[in-house]
Amino acid sequence: MSSNLAAYLAEHRRAVDEALERYLPPKDAPPAAIHEAMRYSVFAGGKRLRPILVIAGAEAVGGKMERVLPTACALELIHTYSLIHDDLPAMDDDDYRRGRLTNHKVFGEAIAILAGDALLTLAFGLLAEHASLDVVREVAAAAGTFGMIGGQVVDIQSEGKSVDAETLEYIHRHKTAALLCASLVSGAMLSGASAPALKAIREAGTHLGLAFQIVDDILDVEGSLEELGKTAGSDRRKKKVTYPGQFGLEASRLKAKSLIEDAKAALQPLGPPAEPIKALAEFIFQRRS
Numbered sequence: 001m002s003s004n005l006a007a008y009l010a011e012h013r014r015a016v017d018e019a020l021e022r023y024l025p026p027k028d029a030p031p032a033a034i035h036e037a038m039r040y041s042v043f044a045g046g047k048r049l050r051p052i053l054v055i056a057g058a059e060a061v062g063g064k065m066e067r068v069l070p071t072a073c074a075l076e077l078i079h080t081y082s083l084i085h086d087d088l089p090a091m092d093d094d095d096y097r098r099g100r101l102t103n104h105k106v107f108g109e110a111i112a113i114l115a116g117d118a119l120l121t122l123a124f125g126l127l128a129e130h131a132s133l134d135v136v137r138e139v140a141a142a143a144g145t146f147g148m149i150g151g152q153v154v155d156i157q158s159e160g161k162s163v164d165a166e167t168l169e170y171i172h173r174h175k176t177a178a179l180l181c182a183s184l185v186s187g188a189m190l191s192g193a194s195a196p197a198l199k200a201i202r203e204a205g206t207h208l209g210l211a212f213q214i215v216d217d218i219l220d221v222e223g224s225l226e227e228l229g230k231t232a233g234s235d236r237r238k239k240k241v242t243y244p245g246q247f248g249l250e251a252s253r254l255k256a257k258s259l260i261e262d263a264k265a266a267l268q269p270l271g272p273p274a275e276p277i278k279a280l281a282e283f284i285f286q287r288r289s
């Protein structure tokens with residue numbers, strides 16, 4: 001990672017973490033159990049990729065971080081809710097996430113379900129207060145049954161089956177790419193992006209989101225618990241349909257790289273302000289966690 005990108009990530013992560021600290025109810029506010037559980041998973045680490053994409057989407061069209069910070073936090077809260085629920089025994093039944101025991105392992109299943117629900121609710125409260133109607137609509141679509149939840153449903157239904165390439169792309173596009181793309185698009189929308197700029201950003205966001213999931217699947221094969229903060233090899237154990245499972249590791253790397261190049265090409269018309277998104281695209285390809 002270049003030192004420029006490392007500094008960019010560190011600076012933006014700090015701003016996002018400070019804002020999240022303000023927006024989450026204090027740990028001891030009654031009923032304390034739920035607020036502690038929400039904070040446990042939000043502040044467990046995590047790359048803060050979605051909120052940073054919101055900010056990068058804004059900056060790519062001349063917007064300012066301060067204006068989009070609540071929306072950036074909302075995207076991170078929705079992402080964290082999805083991780084908590086995905087780890088539950090009824091779904092992936094995972095013990096580790098972000099380098100810690102999963103939420104239900106610490107707080108029990110009932111509180112973990114409610115913590116996820118509460119993070120989602122808090123996110124839409126933040127959007128209602130600080131974003132615009134078109135952003136609320138964008139994020140709701142990306143998180144809902146025609147987005148992330150839809151992708152999760154087909155992912156679960158496909159476990160142990162052999163699916164065609166179209167179904168695999170459906171899962172990736174909806175389960176993962178939709179929220180990553182909505183992050184970039186929301187930042188740009190809130191910053192008054194023109195229709196052509198928004199179209200370019202949406203295209204880049206989809207490519208980048210698809211690449212992210214392929215890399216995630218590669219890391220599940222190649223990574224370790226220490227690197228990933230979660231148990232590696234879980235896709236294979238759970239008979240998940242994955243790009244490496246279907247096409248092999250080398251083809252997966254090539255596909256991810258070509259999606260990253262497509263994302264960068266889509267951003268060309270936006271010029272230098274879109275450079276941070278291109279650097280983030282490279283980061284998505286090269287990441288080890």
Ligand code: GRG
Binds near residue numbers: 289
């Ligand atoms: C439960 C509604 C519902 C949806 C679950 C997002 C998701 C759908 C499941 C999470 C499991 C998973 C491995 C999804 C694929 C990619 C993904 C979202 C990985 C985790 O994102 P990172 O790497 O995580 O950005 P950090 O911890 O860095 O924020």
